[in-house]
Amino acid sequence: MIGFSTAPSTTVDSRGGTCMYSQIDTLRAQGPAVAAEFPEGFRAWVVTRGEVVRRLLPHPGVSRDLKKNVPGYEPGEVKWLSPWVDVESMSTAEGREHQRLRELVAPALTPERIDAMRPRLEEIAANLLDDLETRPPDEPLDLHTAYSQQLPTRLQCDLYGVPEDLRPEVLRILRVVLNTDNVPAEESAAVFTDMNVAMRTLIDLKRREPADDLTSFLLAARLDGEAPLSEQELVDMLFPLIGDGSQTTVSLIDHTVRELLANPDQLKTVLADPSRIDRENEEHIAFGAGPHFCPGARLARLAAHVAVPALFARFPDLALAVAPDEVRSPHSFIANDVAALPVVLRHRAVKAA
Incomplete structure (x- = not known):
């Protein structure tokens, strides 16, 4: 497990594709911020409301630097994520x-x-x-x-x-x-x-x-x-x-x-x-x-x-x-x-x- 310790309420299907849209509908129905588990055991919050995203993106308490802010994350450990964050x-x-x-x-x-x-x-x-x-x-x-x-x-x-x-x-x-x-x-x-x-x-x-x-x-x-x-x-x-x-x-x-x-x-x-x-x-x-x-x-x-x-x-x-x-x-x-x-x-x- 990489990321927060909160038990995820859903698992994101790695196949993406058309099933991605049904997954988004499921996540939206669960609330504005949903704990989810992605491939290779990576856990993250999925924000499902535009108005919440607007508040979070400029917020000084929100960071894009996973290396410093995600508990247990080691560069290269999550292969699909590495090119984006490492x-x-x-x-x-x-x-x-x-x-x-x-x-x-x-x-x-x-x-x-x-x-x-x-x-x-x-x-x-x-x-x-x-x-x-x-x-x-x-x-x-x-x-x-x-x-x-x-x-x-x-x-x-x-x-x-x-x-x-x-x-x-x-x-x-x-x-x-x-x-x-x-x-x-x-x-x-x-x-x-x-x-x-x-x-x-x-x-x-x-x-x-x-x-x-x-x-x-x-x-x-x-x-x-x-x-x-x-x-x-x-x-x-x-x-x-x-x-x-x-x-x-x-x-x-x-x-x-x-x-x-x-x-x-x-x-x-x-x-x-x-x-x-x-x-x-x-x-x-x-x-x-x-x-x-x-x-x-x-x-x-x-x-x-x-x-x-x-x-x-x-x-x-x-x-x-x-x-x-x-x-x-x-x-x-x-x-x-x-x-x-x-x-x-x-x-x-x-x-x-």
Whole structure:
């Protein structure tokens, strides 16, 4: 047993996927904070109310540093958790140390810098859509793999200067990190080492050949009176920036497309006038809150703003190839995404013919 001694009232299924949503319903029914046991004996409180989360995230008594605050926790002991918590990064630091790390990264993610990325995003989207137009129009394809996943991943790898030959390894590591069920024990144990090796390879390359990318920027980043990023801090910071920055945006695009296709009346309204997206309550906490609010939130929104309209402009008759409730979720209780998004393109050139 790792964590608090309170007897858990429920056990979280490691398979995630569609059973994750039924588990969430069960947890919500038990109250605003529920003691739960996760795989490998890790115990934690699951907070199930948005208003409680809003109060907790900025609270000075709440910490993300598990190494210092979870009784009995030893780094590396919980394999699926290790890549997220056994690091020295903005995600785990608190107080002045968190502020230092965030201030070092902030100049790389200013609104002006992010807005300047729109042309590259539009170029990536256009190239991916060109590829899709070569596919048979009436044969199902996985939009998740062919489009939603590709656009944010290519952008993040471009931004951080990840060379082409290293990108497959970075994506493999990310898939293993997010999968909380059917990863062999030896692969799960090795992924933290693999992550370190991949990021050190990137850092070594940028030391030898600095370029106009964010890895080179972070290597040179300095604050008056503060130490620069150490080698380990840079290693620990890069993978979450690249991985989280791409995966969360992939999920945003996937879910947006799926929900629009599952609700054709709303899709028709939005295609006729995109300004009709008129959700009244925009104060969600998907990007966090308080000191740890996601520094890349603006970039995620920009990627979705480019990806979704471009997709429907090119393929206005796009349709799901399966029923909405048959879209599979991944084996993960960390990533809220789809395992695949089967669609039929029905592009206009064929329809007109």
